[in-house]
Amino acid sequence: MEQAIHCKGEVYPAGGPGLFLLGRAEEIAQRLAGEYEEQVQLIYLDPPFGTGDTFSVKLAAGKARLTIPAYSDTLGQEEYLSMMRAVLSACKRLLARDGSLYLHIDYRMSHQLRFLLDEIFGAQNFMNEIVWAYKSGGRSTRHYSRKHDTILFYRKSKSVYFNIAAVGIPRGPEKRNNMKRSVDAHGRVCFSIRSGGKTYTYTEDTPVFPSDVWDDVEHLHQRDPERTGFSTQKPEALLRRIILASSRPGDLVCDLFSGSGTTAAVAAKLGRRFLVCDASPVAMQLLRARQLVSQSEPTFFDGGQALRILYDAPPYADLTPQVALQDTEGIIRIVYHGAGEQRLAYLAAGERNQDGLFCPRSYALSPTPGTVITLPHLPNACLQACNYAGQMAFFKL
Numbered sequence: 001m002e003q004a005i006h007c008k009g010e011v012y013p014a015g016g017p018g019l020f021l022l023g024r025a026e027e028i029a030q031r032l033a034g035e036y037e038e039q040v041q042l043i044y045l046d047p048p049f050g051t052g053d054t055f056s057v058k059l060a061a062g063k064a065r066l067t068i069p070a071y072s073d074t075l076g077q078e079e080y081l082s083m084m085r086a087v088l089s090a091c092k093r094l095l096a097r098d099g100s101l102y103l104h105i106d107y108r109m110s111h112q113l114r115f116l117l118d119e120i121f122g123a124q125n126f127m128n129e130i131v132w133a134y135k136s137g138g139r140s141t142r143h144y145s146r147k148h149d150t151i152l153f154y155r156k157s158k159s160v161y162f163n164i165a166a167v168g169i170p171r172g173p174e175k176r177n178n179m180k181r182s183v184d185a186h187g188r189v190c191f192s193i194r195s196g197g198k199t200y201t202y203t204e205d206t207p208v209f210p211s212d213v214w215d216d217v218e219h220l221h222q223r224d225p226e227r228t229g230f231s232t233q234k235p236e237a238l239l240r241r242i243i244l245a246s247s248r249p250g251d252l253v254c255d256l257f258s259g260s261g262t263t264a265a266v267a268a269k270l271g272r273r274f275l276v277c278d279a280s281p282v283a284m285q286l287l288r289a290r291q292l293v294s295q296s297e298p299t300f301f302d303g304g305q306a307l308r309i310l311y312d313a314p315p316y317a318d319l320t321p322q323v324a325l326q327d328t329e330g331i332i333r334i335v336y337h338g339a340g341e342q343r344l345a346y347l348a349a350g351e352r353n354q355d356g357l358f359c360p361r362s363y364a365l366s367p368t369p370g371t372v373i374t375l376p377h378l379p380n381a382c383l384q385a386c387n388y389a390g391q392m393a394f395f396k397l
Helices: 026-034 077-095 109-120 234-248 262-269 283-293
Strands: 011-013 018-022 040-045 054-061 064-072 095-105 126-133 148-155 179-184 191-194 197-205 252-255 274-276 307-311 320-330 330-340 344-352 357-365 371-378 382-388 391-397
Touching: 018 262, 026 077, 026 274, 040 077, 054 382, 064 077, 064 283, 064 382, 077 095, 077 109, 095 109, 095 126, 095 234, 109 126, 109 148, 234 262, 252 262, 262 274, 262 283, 274 283, 283 307, 283 357, 330 344, 344 371, 357 371, 357 382
Parallel strands: 011 357, 018 274, 018 307, 040 095, 040 252, 252 274
Antiparallel strands: 011 307, 054 064, 095 148, 126 148, 179 191, 191 197, 320 330, 330 371, 344 357, 344 382, 382 391
16 A cells, blocks of 8 residues: 545445535534525434533444443533524524424423524424433432433424324224224224214224324333444434424435434435434444445445535544555455554545545445455555544555
């Protein structure tokens, strides 16, 4: 390998369709508001909760366990609300006329942010205060245990798109309340109840729509297969309900506090485009890995949807991957031997295009000594190495 080179982003034919931006939400949001004004259908925000704590990501790297700082939730109240004012003001500009915003928060800041949303969006555009109730976590004897988050749901205007039918679930065969159970001529289980002089009948297939108390979505447990190691990760089921109810296939979904990458992951699975950002390089690494691992094969020649990752200030690190290059019939085999004391989360080979973006052709997640990736001869061939903290280095081949 030759000297280290610089790239300002990455572009993949697979893993999208979407864009990740590395940067602070209040700064990125202002820039996006100009470029994507009134183009975003749905915004989901899961900002810091004002806890005063620092949060980490716990990852498995081979047989070792790594704990990596992810973000600090230590802003004072005045600074925190100033940051959120900038973000929410930009969000209003980003939203389409029929768009909506979901702000996920807890008891610490929910009252202040409700006032802020009323000011920016207008109290008349408040839709719901959703309670996400869960059973996990500790128990308190000094007060009632705090077992819910609050999701504040606002619209951009009266023309809001909202499709609750998209998140209905079948009533099922079990009896509810004082309803009379019967079986109709088609063999379907039915329930009927008389109220106000009228009889109402429902079949077991009749959908039941969620209320503003969501106690049917479980909090992620430590051994949940969805777990990425991000301590404040939200479950895909939560985002699935929000995205299905408030967007259509092909719509643009935005998340300015990407964290573990759940919004992007669910949006892509449901056929939506995503526009997400985060200030933490580890969030960038998690999103990259999460989107790429969803591909059935570790290759970019399958015609998948594009994923772009851009960074104004790349988190470069002194990474020195030890590789051997073997040229065989026009194909370069890159054999990875290790990176000293560093543990790599990602190793990719590709080319640097004329816009300064790295375009991978093959990659390996969590490479181990002996891992091989291949690359055809390219005029601007280069290698990317990334550690678990999201720090990276590029080398010309």
